[in-house]
Amino acid sequence: MATLRDIRTRIASVKNTRQITSAMKMVSAAKLRRATESATSARPYQQTLTQTLRRVAAGAGEVEHPLLTSRDVVKNVLVIVVTSDRGLCGGFNGTLNRRTEDFVKKHRAEGHVVTMRTYGRKSKDFFKSRGFSTATARTDLVRAMFADESAALAATLTADFEAGVFDEAWIAFNQFKSTLNQIPTFNRVLPLSIETAGAVENTGPSADYVYEPSGETLLGALLPMYLRTLLLQSFLETEAGEQAARMTAMDNATRNASDLISALTLEYNRGRQAAITKELIEIVSGAEAL
Amino acid sequence: MSDLHVEIVTPRKVAWKGTATDVQAPGELGEFGVLPRHIPFLTVLQPGIVKVRGPSGVLRFQVGAGFAEAGPDRVVLLVDSCDEIK
Numbered sequence: 001m002a003t004l005r006d007i008r009t010r011i012a013s014v015k016n017t018r019q020i021t022s023a024m025k026m027v028s029a030a031k032l033r034r035a036t037e038s039a040t041s042a043r044p045y046q047q048t049l050t051q052t053l054r055r056v057a058a059g060a061g062e063v064e065h066p067l068l069t070s071r072d073v074v075k076n077v078l079v080i081v082v083t084s085d086r087g088l089c090g091g092f093n094g095t096l097n098r099r100t101e102d103f104v105k106k107h108r109a110e111g112h113v114v115t116m117r118t119y120g121r122k123s124k125d126f127f128k129s130r131g132f133s134t135a136t137a138r139t140d141l142v143r144a145m146f147a148d149e150s151a152a153l154a155a156t157l158t159a160d161f162e163a164g165v166f167d168e169a170w171i172a173f174n175q176f177k178s179t180l181n182q183i184p185t186f187n188r189v190l191p192l193s194i195e196t197a198g199a200v201e202n203t204g205p206s207a208d209y210v211y212e213p214s215g216e217t218l219l220g221a222l223l224p225m226y227l228r229t230l231l232l233q234s235f236l237e238t239e240a241g242e243q244a245a246r247m248t249a250m251d252n253a254t255r256n257a258s259d260l261i262s263a264l265t266l267e268y269n270r271g272r273q274a275a276i277t278k279e280l281i282e283i284v285s286g287a288e289a290l
Numbered sequence: 291m292s293d294l295h296v297e298i299v300t301p302r303k304v305a306w307k308g309t310a311t312d313v314q315a316p317g318e319l320g321e322f323g324v325l326p327r328h329i330p331f332l333t334v335l336q337p338g339i340v341k342v343r344g345p346s347g348v349l350r351f352q353v354g355a356g357f358a359e360a361g362p363d364r365v366v367l368l369v370d371s372c373d374e375i376k
Contacts, residue, residue, distance in 0.1 A: 041303040212333040221334045
């Protein structure tokens with residue numbers, strides 16, 4: 001049976017925890033706003049680029065471009081995982097890591113050789129303990145570096161893909177649907193696929209476009225840009241998702257701490273009352289004995 | 291004559307948005323200008339200076355590489371970076 005002092009100490013300690021979790025929640029809420037803002041303001045660029053690319057691809061007909069062509073035999077597969085550096089954000093990183101592991105296993109079962117490239121400390125540690133090389137792992141990436149990093153990564157990927165280092169590249173990241181919902185997503189980034197379906201009706205006079213230089217050269221210039229935007233987008237969504245997940249997790253933790261405190265307080269008060277009653281009985285029975 | 295609706299978009303944000311009567315930009319095959327009712331046109335841009343003649347005078351922007359899409363009544367420039375030259 002816990003003594004009153006024990007309960008008092010526990011209440012104090014849970015209160016401390018609650019203070020920390022509620023502070024973390026507040027910090028995440030502020031960071032989330034910034035992160036969603038930058039994810040949202042990056043969207044016009046991506047949308048316009050995607051639209052234009054579809055139009056060009058649709059207009060140019062069946063185009064052959066190295067970055068668009070699927071290899072007949074897929075042997076080497078590159079998987080890029082994007083997680084956060086820090087934990088305490090619920091299942092945000094864990095879920096993605098486990099799904100990615102399944103994804104890797106699936107590819108291995110098909111006889112593919114899988115190499116990994118991780119972003120964020122959480123995926124680095126996870127895949128390091130599973131025997132993957134973390135030579136190319138990147139951690140401590142902040143928003144100001146996203147643009148440069150995605151450009152550098154796109155360049156490396158393009159070069160490696162063309163050199164035949166890998167035949168397919170996938171990116172795994174948490175898609176930021178809403179504050180409460182982040183979806184682990186796997187997208188194939190190389191070879192690129194452009195859905196030309198639906199492009200025709202929203203373009204109108206697409207056939208009348210004048211391309212300078214030719215459509216094919218233009219496509220060659222647009223595709224690397226598109227790849228870069230895809231990567232940038234996954235960085236931005238991961239950042240926003242991390243803060244959202246942390247906010248939700250910390251909100252839950254704060255609520256649990258409050259519940260625990262009220263339960264403990266109840267127990268404490270009951271114990272105190274029992275002690276008082278006991279003392280009274282002792283006094284009364286002592287007086288009676290006289 | 292109607293105006294052109296101009297947008298300069300970077301990966302970070304929409305850098306500038308407004309109406310103009312004339313836009314000049316550095317294409318890969320040389321500088322080009324767009325006036326209202328231009329034929330739909332798509333080209334690659336080189337880093338350089340974009341001039342936009344708007345209602346409040348000529349604005350100049352230093353832009354990075356990208357591409358431009360010009361239609362009869364609109365011009366969209368997608369560029370890596372964009373800074374207004376004051």
